Amino acid sequence: MTELVATTPGLFPLPDWAKTEVADRAGSGGGRHPGDGRGAVAEAYGRARREVLDDQVEAGLDRIVEGQLRWTDMLAHPLVASDATERGDVRRYYENNNFYRAPRVVAEPTPTGAVAEELRAARDHVGDAPLQAVLPGPYSLSDLAIDDRYGDPAEFLAAVAEFLAGEVERFPEVETLFLLEPSLVVNPPGDDLDARVPEAVDVVADATDADVVVYAYWGALEEKVYAHLMDATVEALGFDFVTEQDRTLYNVTEYGTTDAIAAGVVDGQNTRVEDPETVRERVDWIDERVPAQEFDRVYVTASTELFYLPTTIAREKLGVLAAATGEVEA
Amino acid sequence: MTGAENREQFRPADHPNDHFLLTTVVGSYPRPTWLARARELAEEGEFSADDLAEAHDDAAGLVAREHEEAGLDTVSDGEVRRDEMVEHVAANVDGFEFYGPVKVWDHNYIKKPSVVREVSGGDPWLVDEYAFARDVASRPVKVSITGPYTLARWSFDEVYDSDAALAADLADILNAEVRALAAAGARYVQFDEPALAAEPDDHPVVGECLDRLVADLPDEMRVSFHVCYGDYGRLQPAVNDFPIDEFDVELCNDDYEQLPTFEDPPLEPDLGLGVVDAHAARVESVAEIEANVRQGLRVVPPEKLTVSPDCGLKLLPRDVARGKLANLVTAARNVEAALDAGEIDLDDPAPAAD
DSSP: OOEEEEEOOOOOOOOHHHHHHHHHHHOTTOOSSTTOTTSHHHHHHHHHHHHHHHHHHHHTOSSEEOOOTTOTTGGGHHHHTSTTEEEEEEEEOTTSSOEEEEEEEOSOOOOOOHHHHHHHHHHHHHTTSOEEEEEEOHHHHHHHSEESSOOSHHHHHHHHHHHHHHHHHTOOOOSEEEEEOTHHHHSOOOTTHHHHHHHHHHHHHTTOSSEEEEEEOSSOOOHHHHHHHTTSOOSEEEEETTTOSHHHHHHHHHHOOOSEEEEEEEOTTOOOOOOHHHHHHHHHHHHHHOTTOOOSEEEEEESSOSTTSOHHHHHHHHHHHHHHHHSSOO | OOGGGGSGGGSOTTOOSSSOOEEOOOSOOOOOHHHHHHHHHHHTTSSOHHHHHHHHHHHHHHHHHHHHHHTOSSBOOTTTTOSSTTHHHHTTSEEEEEOOOEEEETTEEEOOEEEEEEEEOOSOOHHHHHHHHHHHOSSOBOEEEEOHHHHHHTSEESSOSOHHHHHHHHHHHHHHHHHHHHHTTOOEEEEEOTHHHHOGGGHHHHHHHHHHHTTTOOTTOEEEEEEOSSOGGGTTTGGGGSSOSEEEEOOGGGTTTTGGGGTTTTOOSEEEEEEEOSSOOSOOOHHHHHHHHHHHTTTSOGGGEEEEESSOOTTSOHHHHHHHHHHHHHHHHHHHHHHHTTOSOTTSSSOOOO
């Protein structure tokens, strides 16, 4: 019996009212961590956070994310918010028409507890609902940042992993931790570094009792990267089935996979709203295509972060995810 | 049709030199600040649609006039009526819908459209923009148009199977617009494809679109193709097969590092060379711009060289934009005079600086 868990990879779009309110008050560029303290911007972010939490609860998602509305530099945010970094140049965010300020790491990054604070605020609002933390995986965060401190990719990766582990240690109790690793697909680690990725993931995963899911998206992992990643001790690996199916299924059947998986089956970058039946069929299809394995659990998720979408569509997609997982157990 | 043949029509009657380096703009230009206030008033309901249209007309006339005062051979309305390059087309083509703003970066958002049914043309809209500028300007007006590939890449596509299929349909719609522009007297259009910079391997899709875009255009219509930034080496030599008169590129920003890309194999269309930096808020000196113009002569002969800013100047302070254009024209005229006087060795037109 496979348990289907409706969730998302976080990074929600700001509600439209907050887009104006926060931008007007914060000014372009904000601070290191926009909305710190008790001012009007913090209040607006708090209201916006409660709104996206309520949206998820109302939609019936099985894991509730904080929404990361303050993460103006998307997955680079945890390092942007760290005192160990300076503001680097503005770079393209993966192969999207989005941009972020690359954090330039000039000293050993030390945890700030800021993400933990966001999660506590979420916990206060949703009570006992199962909470899911979302962080960049260590490889993606090191790939998005600029290393001006270590000079060696492996050393830098290890330092970023320690930094993330420190953030995770400060977390309140959460059910699940999603580590987003799009860089593993888009800008895969070369020889030697690929073997270090599972260790780095384990450093972060070992810092929590939560179920840890490593979700890579925008395509399939290179075979060797996948084979190495299988050495990580995590509950689930996750795959973007919206972008790529065959090569992912090849990896999974050739090298096996975790007992639980995450399946990106709702398009996080297209406003076309899927039919829940279709989404459910996609999940069943994946299950059928991996006959050697019965999954304990499938995290049914949007294929990417949700901030690419207009807010109304993002909200509709939450409903689709919940409906697709809501009826009969597979 | 080759670019060199239809450029003479833009030589002003009082052009001072025998040589003629066509001077032009890429598109956008800083809006006068009062236009922002007029638009706010319109949003607040204090200004009627007619009031806003009048403000847009005034701003378009003003920009065309500034371009003329700078001495440009061809001018534009600075795209002052357009908020965003994809949105302004999507708002005028049937099949698009706007669900709300989406993030570009930080707290900057765009109204990214969704294609919700097969796209189809409505009433021509570029013609009105053009006709107004044509009537107020004394120099020929260039019309910049967002290319179909960029429109497809930068929209949500709920309907088509591929960017190529959507772009092809959009190209047919834009072709009707360009033919209407030709009928209204336009002789210079520029297709902008910034999305190609991020996906240069998609150049066959863009080539196919261009074939559609230029179908049934008169030979007098000069077709420019602009791609800002990116790795031009991955577009060349494919660009040589595009049905265009001119390839306009952003090279100044990079200090002409990519110029050799166009030397071998030689660029076949005319070169539209960016000679002032659209991202730097300082006015380059005439001497500096002259050196940039001469860089272009390494790649094409004078009769195939057009000079322009690197890209649209919209994000610069207005006085900086005006200063850049004025110096650009002076520099071009100086290089022409030097060519007339035989002072430039075309085998070594841009000696390396010390």
